[in-house]
Amino acid sequence: MPTVKKSPTSKKKTVTKQPPVVKKVAQKKTTAAKKIAPKPSDKDLLANFFLDELKDIYWAEKHLIKALIKMEKNATASALKEAFANHRGVTEGHITRLEDVFGLLKQKPIAKKCEAMAGITKEGDDIIEETPKGTETRDVGLIFAAQKVEHYEIATYGSLAELARTLGLQNVSEILEETLAEEKQADEELSKLAVRSINEEASHEEEKPGFFERIANMIG
Ligand SMILES: [Fe+2]
Ligand SMILES: [Fe+2]
Numbered sequence: 001m002p003t004v005k006k007s008p009t010s011k012k013k014t015v016t017k018q019p020p021v022v023k024k025v026a027q028k029k030t031t032a033a034k035k036i037a038p039k040p041s042d043k044d045l046l047a048n049f050f051l052d053e054l055k056d057i058y059w060a061e062k063h064l065i066k067a068l069i070k071m072e073k074n075a076t077a078s079a080l081k082e083a084f085a086n087h088r089g090v091t092e093g094h095i096t097r098l099e100d101v102f103g104l105l106k107q108k109p110i111a112k113k114c115e116a117m118a119g120i121t122k123e124g125d126d127i128i129e130e131t132p133k134g135t136e137t138r139d140v141g142l143i144f145a146a147q148k149v150e151h152y153e154i155a156t157y158g159s160l161a162e163l164a165r166t167l168g169l170q171n172v173s174e175i176l177e178e179t180l181a182e183e184k185q186a187d188e189e190l191s192k193l194a195v196r197s198i199n200e201e202a203s204h205e206e207e208k209p210g211f212f213e214r215i216a217n218m219i220g
Pocket of ligand 1: 094183
């Protein structure tokens with residue numbers, strides 16, 4: 001009989017002593033974790049975002065080299081072929097400038113897939129597939145695609161140059177501004193080509209109604 005009474009008492013003691021020990025260990029771990037991983041400042045977050053965007057446009061420019069080769073090959077008007085060839089050379093310069101920027105920031109030049117540029121150049125591929133070879137209509141389509149590319153680059157370099165200034169990177173901002181000016185120039189040249197030559201030729205395609213004539217007839 002006495003043996004049966006003693007056994008529950010000893011079990012009770014063990015159960016009540018354990019929880020406080022576990023609690024103390026857990027508290028210590030939380031304090032240590034806070035010290036190891038401090039919250040990043042807004043400036044750190046902004047700098048990381050800037051670097052990420054640089055990687056994005058670096059991929060875009062490299063991808064564009066391949067796209068410009070394809071566009072030049074598929075263009076009909078010699079002036080347009082020449083414009084694509086020239087801009088390929090200019091784009092190679094943009095890649096070198098971005099590598100200079102990575103160097104100034106003491107970072108390796110890393111390319112991160114730019115979904116926007118992948119999509120715009122895919123649209124260029126679709127235009128080539130959907131328009132007959134050797135027509136001015138295809139040239140008009142290629143100018144559309146190329147101007148979308150330039151507008152994307154203008155938006156990106158404009159924002160990057162501004163962000164570099166905000167981060168106190170004046171020298172980086174000036175490099176990006178140089179590229180921005182060249183993107184704007186390329187866009188203007190494409191507009192001139194579209195207005196002065198390609199569009200006119202497309203609307204006078206032999207005796208058959210051209211693309212723009214058909215559109216005009218549909219409208220009214
Ligand atoms: Fe560019
Ligand atoms: Fe460009």
